Amino acid sequence: MKHNKLHGVAHNYAVSMAGGLSFVVPNRVIHTHVFAEAESNKNGYLVADFLSGEVQGAYPEGEVAQALPSFAKALPEFCEKHNVDVADYKALLVRFIADPDGNRFVVTVEDRTGRRSSREYFGSQGERSETVDELGRRRPKVLSTPLD
Template sequence: MKHKQLHSIAHNFADSLASGLGFVVGMFGTDVFADAASNDDGVVSVDFLNGTIKGRTVDDRLPRAISLYQKAFPQFCAKHGATESNFRQFEVRFTHLAPTTGFAVTIEDDKGRVSTEDYVGTPGKRIVKLDALGRRR
């Protein structure tokens, strides 16, 4: 599967957690940005493949949700024509630096290609950058 397609799958999966609604795991409400805000650096990192969290959480809802997300990931991949083994790494760094929220999705595919994309807001949208000629990228 192409790397960009894997990144799209990862973004959609992470965006479900960022939305706070958790539709991927059956309406499990969380506020990952409140958890991020509770840390001095305003960051909570989630490794979806291993089901781990780096950073302090406000309550036990996020750790419970991440366990559910980890279990749901293979089925989510299959629904989109991929497999969990297409991913060597899938980490998301959620940030809350008032008034802005966002997240960065980092993946490594099964061929060893690594990329990180930054998204702002909810739903997560790519950050628009202008190149030297003023074109949107």
């Protein structure tokens, strides 16, 4: 599976949580305030592992910690709908960040070959972060260090 395709599916899955109202879990609507929980954390972020259903930095009994196991369980079906095998993911981590620069999230994907990369998105709708290159052209922002 192409690495970019895995990132696209991971981005769509992360947006479903970032938006606050998710319909990805069959027969269930999940409401989360992921950025509010991230903001209340002393570091200003939390990290969701969509493969294991675990989260770091969220309230132990909060909305995100309660919702993430359901997201992990629904991921194979979501991947299948997008013509991706969930086994192609070795890691699917999302860091939700709330700080003075605004809400954003970083999606880190590792594929079965071990290729690992991260992409940053702004807002709850997940617009891709951009930078300007040396010739003044707008380019997607590349993060130098993926999440561990």
